[in-house]
Amino acid sequence: MKAKNIVTLFFALLAVVALISSCGGVQGNVATNGSTSMEKVIGVLSEQFMNDNPNVNITYDPTGSGTGIEAVKNGTCDIGLASRALKSSETGLVGTVLALDGIAIIVNKDLSVGDLTVQNISDIFTGKITNWKDLGGEDLEISCIGREAGSGTRDGFESVTETKDACILAQELTSTGAVISAVGSNKNAIGYASLSAVEGQDAIKAVKVDGVDCSEATVRDGTYKIQRPFTLVTREGEELSAAAKAFFDYITSSVANDLIRQAGAVPVA
Amino acid sequence: MKNHKGTVEYFFRLIFLICGIAAVFCVLAISVYLLISGIPAIREIGLKDFLFGPVWKSERNQFGILPFILTSIYGTAGAVILGVPLGILTAVFLAKAAPPRIAEIIHTCVELLAGIPSVVYGLTGMTVLVPFIQKIFNLSSGACLLSAILVLTVMILPYIISVSETALRAVPKEYEEASLALGATKTETWFKISIRAARSGIIASIIQGVGRAIGEAMAIIMVSGNVANMPSIFGSVRFLTTAIVSEMSYAAYGSLQRNALFSIGLVLFLFIMLINGLLRLVSERGSNK
Amino acid sequence: MRKFKEFILNTGMRLAALITCGLLAFIIGNILLRGVRYITPQLLTTQTSYLNDTIGILPNILNTIYIIIVTMIIVLPIGIGAAVYLTEYASNRYIVSIISFATETLTGIPSILFGLVGMLFFTQLMGLKQGILAGGLTLVMMVLPTIVANTRESLLTVPNSYREGALALGSGKWHMIRTVVLPNALDGILTGCILSIGRITGESAALLFTAGFGLRLLSFFNALQSSSATLTVALYIYANEHGNFNVSYAIAVVLMLITLLLNLSAARITRKIKDRRNG
Numbered sequence: 101m102k103a104k105n106i107v108t109l110f111f112a113l114l115a116v117v118a119l120i121s122s123c124g125g126v127q128g129n130v131a132t133n134g135s136t137s138m139e140k141v142i143g144v145l146s147e148q149f150m151n152d153n154p155n156v157n158i159t160y161d162p163t164g165s166g167t168g169i170e171a172v173k174n175g176t177c178d179i180g181l182a183s184r185a186l187k188s189s190e191t192g193l194v195g196t197v198l199a200l201d202g203i204a205i206i207v208n209k210d211l212s213v214g215d216l217t218v219q220n221i222s223d224i225f226t227g228k229i230t231n232w233k234d235l236g237g238e239d240l241e242i243s244c245i246g247r248e249a250g251s252g253t254r255d256g257f258e259s260v261t262e263t264k265d266a267c268i269l270a271q272e273l274t275s276t277g278a279v280i281s282a283v284g285s286n287k288n289a290i291g292y293a294s295l296s297a298v299e300g301q302d303a304i305k306a307v308k309v310d311g312v313d314c315s316e317a318t319v320r321d322g323t324y325k326i327q328r329p330f331t332l333v334t335r336e337g338e339e340l341s342a343a344a345k346a347f348f349d350y351i352t353s354s355v356a357n358d359l360i361r362q363a364g365a366v367p368v369a
Numbered sequence: 370m371k372n373h374k375g376t377v378e379y380f381f382r383l384i385f386l387i388c389g390i391a392a393v394f395c396v397l398a399i400s401v402y403l404l405i406s407g408i409p410a411i412r413e414i415g416l417k418d419f420l421f422g423p424v425w426k427s428e429r430n431q432f433g434i435l436p437f438i439l440t441s442i443y444g445t446a447g448a449v450i451l452g453v454p455l456g457i458l459t460a461v462f463l464a465k466a467a468p469p470r471i472a473e474i475i476h477t478c479v480e481l482l483a484g485i486p487s488v489v490y491g492l493t494g495m496t497v498l499v500p501f502i503q504k505i506f507n508l509s510s511g512a513c514l515l516s517a518i519l520v521l522t523v524m525i526l527p528y529i530i531s532v533s534e535t536a537l538r539a540v541p542k543e544y545e546e547a548s549l550a551l552g553a554t555k556t557e558t559w560f561k562i563s564i565r566a567a568r569s570g571i572i573a574s575i576i577q578g579v580g581r582a583i584g585e586a587m588a589i590i591m592v593s594g595n596v597a598n599m600p601s602i603f604g605s606v607r608f609l610t611t612a613i614v615s616e617m618s619y620a621a622y623g624s625l626q627r628n629a630l631f632s633i634g635l636v637l638f639l640f641i642m643l644i645n646g647l648l649r650l651v652s653e654r655g656s657n658k
Numbered sequence: 659m660r661k662f663k664e665f666i667l668n669t670g671m672r673l674a675a676l677i678t679c680g681l682l683a684f685i686i687g688n689i690l691l692r693g694v695r696y697i698t699p700q701l702l703t704t705q706t707s708y709l710n711d712t713i714g715i716l717p718n719i720l721n722t723i724y725i726i727i728v729t730m731i732i733v734l735p736i737g738i739g740a741a742v743y744l745t746e747y748a749s750n751r752y753i754v755s756i757i758s759f760a761t762e763t764l765t766g767i768p769s770i771l772f773g774l775v776g777m778l779f780f781t782q783l784m785g786l787k788q789g790i791l792a793g794g795l796t797l798v799m800m801v802l803p804t805i806v807a808n809t810r811e812s813l814l815t816v817p818n819s820y821r822e823g824a825l826a827l828g829s830g831k832w833h834m835i836r837t838v839v840l841p842n843a844l845d846g847i848l849t850g851c852i853l854s855i856g857r858i859t860g861e862s863a864a865l866l867f868t869a870g871f872g873l874r875l876l877s878f879f880n881a882l883q884s885s886s887a888t889l890t891v892a893l894y895i896y897a898n899e900h901g902n903f904n905v906s907y908a909i910a911v912v913l914m915l916i917t918l919l920l921n922l923s924a925a926r927i928t929r930k931i932k933d934r935r936n937g
Contacts, residue, residue, distance in 0.1 A: 106848065114727060129884070136899070143708035151709075159872050159885050161788075162899065164619035174622055176787075243509035249428040250619035265429065270510050271605055272596050274615060274899070281901025285500065288509050363708070381832040385747055388739025392806065393760040395799045399767065399775045406778055458674030466671060478679040480925070484917045485685065486860030488893045489910045493685055496692075496903055523681055530678065556664045584768020586863045587890075591898060610770050610863075617774075617867060634774045638767075645766045 128343030133161040134168015134181030135252050136275040137201060137294035138330050141363040142181060145351045148359055156343045162275060166250030169193065172333050178344040180333035183252030183294065195331040196352060199365035202295035202319040203257050203326045204306035206280065208287045213237040215308040218325060222261040224290060227268040232288065243270040245282045245291035256328035257292045280304060292326075295319065296364030320366045330365060400638070407635025410628035419632065425597040425607075427616060432629040434612070434636065440514065440600040441609045441640075444589070445582040447518035448525055453575055455522070456529030457564070460571075463530065464537035465559050483527035491591035494520045499592055506603060512594035514606045520588050525578035532577060536570020537563055569651050576648040583640055586610035609637045689914055693907030701908055705875040713905050717875040718892040719912070721790065724881050725869065725888055726858050728794030729801060730851065736798070737805025738840075738847060744806070745813040746835055765803045772800050773864040780868060791882040793869025800864060801854040808853065812846015812931065813839060845934070849927045856920040859913065862890035871895055889913055 132142055139162055146158040163171070165182040169190055172180030186195040205221055207213060213235050216224075223229045225244050233239045246269040247254040253276065258264045270289075273279050279291040284303025295314055298306055306314045309326055318324035332348065334340060340348055350356060357367035411419050414432050422433015459479075463472050495512075498519060503511030540563045548558040564571065586608075594605025595615050607615065613630050620627035704714030740757065748754045776796030786792045816839050824834040840847075870885025873892065887895060889909055897906035 104844075107844075129880075140708060147707060147709050157874070157876070157880060157884070159874065161871060161885055167619040170622055241509045248615065248619060250616075269596055271512060271594050272615075274618065277900040277902075278898050282510075284901065286503075286510060378830045378832055382747055385739050385743035388736050389743035389748070389753070389757050391736050391740055392757055392764060392802055395802065396760045396763050398779065399771070399799070402775050402778050403771070455674050455677060458671045459678050462671040462675045466668075467675070475675050475679060477925075478682045480921060481686075481918065482678070482682050484856060484860070484921045486862065486890050486913055486917065488860075488862045488890045488897075489685070489689065489913060492893060492897050492903070492906050492910055493688060495897060497688060523685075526678060526681075554660075554664055556667050557660075560667055580766055580768075584770065586768070586770040587894060591894075610768065613770060613774065614863070614866065617777075631774065631778075634771055638771055641766060641768065641771070642763075645763060648766075 128156045128341070130156060130158045130179065130341070130344045130347050131161075131177040132158065132168075132179045132181055133163055133171040133177035134333070135165045135183040135330070136162040136277070137183040137253050137297065138181045139276070140296050141199065141330060141360055141365050144359045144363045145356055146347070148356075149347055149350055153346070156347070158347060164248065164250040164274070165252030165255070169333055172335060175335075178334075178340060179348060182331045182333055184255045184328050185331060186333065192336050194334050194336050196334070196348075197329045197368050198332050198351060199330045199360050199367050200319050200327055201330050201365045202314045202316075202324050203253060203260075203292050203328065204295045204298040204314045205290065205292055205309060205326065206283050206298060206304045206306050207290050208283055209303055209305045210287050211237060211305075213307065214305070215311060217310050218261055221309070222263050225261065225263050225267045225269075238287075240288035243286060243289045244268065245271045245273065245279050245286075245289050247276075247279065247292075248272055248274045252328065253292060253294060257326065260326045294364075299364045316361065316364075316366050329368075403631070403635045403638045406628065406631035407638075408632070410625060410632040411635075413625060414629065414632075419629075420636070423599060425612070427620075427626045427629075430625065432625070434609070434629075434633055436597055436599045437607055437609045437612045437633065438636070440606045441583055443600045444514060444517050444521060444606075444608060445579055447514075448521035448582045449575060449579060451518065451522040452525050452529055452578060456526050456574070456578075457533055457571065459526075460530050460533035460537055461559050461564070464534045465555070465563065479527045479530050482523070483531070487524070487585060487588040488591075490520055490524055491588040494588065494592040508603055510594065510605065512592055512605060513603045514593065514600055515602050517589040517593040517606070517608070520592055521582045521585060524585060524588060525582050528578045528581055529574045532574030533567070533571045536567035536574070539570065540566040569654055572651050573648055576644055576651060580641060580644045580648070583637070583644065584610060586614050590614055609633055609640075613637075686914060689907060689910045692903070693909075693911035696904045696908040697911060701905070702912075706873050713896075713902065715889070715892060715905070715909060715912075717873055718887055718889045718909070720875070721869070721881060721886040722859060722888040722890075724790045724878055724886070725794050725797065725865075726855055728790055728882070729797040729858055730854065732794065733798045733801050733805055733854065734847075734851070737802050737850070738809050740802075740806045741809035741813055742835060742840075744810055746831065746839070761803045761806050764799065769800065769861060769863040772796055773867055775799075776864060777867040787883045788868060788870035788885045789881060789883045790869055790886050793865045793886075793888075796864050796868045797858055797861060800861070801857055804854045804857065805847075805850045808846050808850030809843065812843040812849070815846070815931065815934070816842045845927055845931045849924050849931070852920050852924040852927070856917055856924070859888075859916050859920070860890060862888075862894060865891055866894075 142160050150156055150158055165184055168180040169182055171177040186193055213232060224242055230242055232242055246267055271282055273282060276293045276297045279293045280297060280301055283289040283291040312318050312324050314324050319327050360367040419434060421435050423435045424431045424433050425436060463475055494516060498516050499511035502516050544562055544566055545558050548562045589608060590611040595607050595611060596605040597607045598604050600606050613633050617630055620630055701715055703716050705717045706713045744754055780786045780792040780795050781788055820838050821834060824838045865888055871887050872885030873887055876884055893906050893909040896902045
């Protein structure tokens with residue numbers, strides 16, 4: 101009967117798939133969770149580590165800094181990732197700075213404005229300046245694109261520009277990539293995103309802040325003001341599992357510096 | 370020998386009974402869970418403040434979901450206003466006027482439309498519709514309520530068409546023949562008589578479409594902007610569904626914010642149950658005629 | 659005036675039908691146009707690499723297959739069992755109507771609520787980690803009504819003479835079901851499977867918080883308990899979070915092809931059942 105053939109085929113397919121995918125048995129899982137800005141950095145580091153240590157499996161959940169910290173606190177992950185420093189209210193945790201990251205202020209590549217002061221930026225996002233022509237640009241209504249409430253990037257941006265709780269956003273997106281893509285497709289948009297994610301993106305450009313370009317050098321020597329630390333968060337007083345500890349030691353050592361640079365952040369080690 | 374067969378028989382009867390109850394168990398579990406997880410936040414915030422509070426700012430601990438409720442209602446209403454005429458006209462064409470070959474093609478089109486995954490609708494909306502709306506209406510961002518309404522319209526269209534078509538086909542031929550005998554044209558018959566006769570089925574299809582529209586999340590999260598504003602046609606908005614998706618991934622365990630999201634789920638569930646109940650009522654009225 | 663109204667309605671109908679088909683043609687056409695050229699062997703057979711700056715969706719294809727397997731293995735016995743109970747065993751009308759009511763209610767619940775409950779029940783209460791297993795269990799609830807409905811319809815087409823014949827020969831009820839009824843209802847069960855697989859492939863909202871967003875290549879058993887994104891979730895991630903529309907369109911093409919294939923096969927089999935019923 102034809103149905104019988106189909107059923108047999110189904111189970112054969114099942115067997116083949118199971119066979120293919122059961123090669124590569126993995127031991128030692130490391131769960132990382134948190135900041136979406138750190139995606140590229142953690143991605144590069146974990147990939148290299150997994151290539152060197154095929155028995156380890158590292159997962160990364162892009163949930164945002166706030167959730168990452170929560171996740172490591174209640175034990176659902178090994179290493180939490182935050183694109184900001186730990187707050188004093190976040191007790192029972194240890195933060196280790198992995199790298200520094202500049203928050204690039206991005207606009208569409210076709211916009212004529214290329215240099216803003218921190219005060220400009222603050223006024224734009226709080227709604228005091230609403231049209232690009234007030235800053236010497238085209239006559240276009242400014243569209244502010246920001247991140248969700250738990251974002252480390254948003255936290256970093258708002259603390260440096262002193263716009264906490266005062267930003268009026270046209271769109272609230274949940275990841276670095278989404279902001280970049282929204283600004284890239286919108287001539288009148290302005291947004292903020294991690295420098296590491298901004299590099300190589302053609303549709304947008306990073307404006308100078310107080311005359312300073314956003315680059316690795318200016319982040320490192322502090323002349324680019326809008327920056328924050330990429331922090332690895334672990335539970336206080338608890339030993340990491342063997343696999344997690346190996347990964348942790350690897351990424352905080354100077355061996356990983358080149359990779360961190362490749363991902364666009366500024367290594368601290 | 371007989372005893373052995375008896376116990377085996379009984380055993381399997383029991384197994385099948387358990388399977389049968391599985392669906393009931395699922396529904397109960399879903400209802401119970403949504404209630405348990407949704408009530409704490411409502412208790413803490415206060416039912417009136419929660420349902421009718423016009424501001425949702427999680428970082429300031431303000432959790433009023435009126436913006437979401439209104440957005441979901443307006444969005445669904447918009448989709449129905451656009452989709453029902455389009456759907457009913459197509460259904461009438463399919464059921465009455467179309468030559469069989471063409472009906473076959475349109476039928477397949479409608480089935481395929483129903484089968485497209487919601488993320489694909491969202492992707493198309495995000496990359497084609499949103500820039501288009503932005504250009505045409507000269508907005509700073511095309512991600513707005515209007516885009517969401519347009520996407521929802523296309524998504525509920527297949528439901529309205531197929532259920533209405535079935536209802537129209539079920540209209541007794543005598544009604545139509547009588548109308549024609551009295552001198553009405555075919556078109557007049559269809560629109561004045563058949564639609565009226567099939568109205569409970571058509572209403573059922575609309576209610577089903579409403580249920581689908583209110584529950585849609587992925588397609589509209591990509592086109593509606595996601596800022597928790599009160600609804601405005603060209604403004605960035607959040608629906609009940611997208612509110613849950615937007616903040617769930619970063620709401621801390623046990624926090625009021627997370628519980629408030631579950632409460633939104635509970636409100637959504639109650640809406641759906643209401644709509645389902647309405648659907649039932651209308652279908653039963655229709656079949657009792 | 660009458661003629662005018664008639665003209666408007668007639669054109670309106672045809673226009674509406676045209677618009678409906680046009681929408682479909684536009685959506686499919688747009689996806690194919692923007693997606694086909696990005697379907698490279700590399701995309702389909704590798705995983706995304708940060709080191710090499712390449713994108714690959716093999717993990718997502720496998721995750722979709724894994725979740726189909728997990729869901730179907732669990733839902734088939736339960737769904738078929740429920741349908742068998744409803745058609746062969748149930749004598750109490752009250753129980754039948756309760757089960758039917760429950761099944762119908764399940765169809766109306768939106769997928770985001772399944773995802774929410776799935777997250778609460780499977781990952782929080784039962785302690786499963788986000789992964790294919792939690793995702794699959796959630797999808798079981800979603801797909802159960804389809805299996806039950808289709809199996810039940812198919813069981814009802816098996817002539818009663820078959821059943822009576824078997825019972826007359828001394829067979830027990832379960833034996834009769836196993837050897838006579840079920841084999842003849844396989845077509846309907848198959849349709850239910852295909853429709854369910856179609857639904858599973860296209861599902862996204864229910865899987866976001868149960869199966870997760872992970873993009874790494876994992877073996878079947880690892881994927882069960884590790885965050886694993888299926889094709890639909892991957893499409894959402896690449897479009898919304900990375901802004902990489904090219905990859906998203908490519909994934910959309912793959913999804914459309916799968917959905918088309920499944921829909922057409924289901925339609926073919928349904929037609930065969932109809933013919934058998936009438937013939």
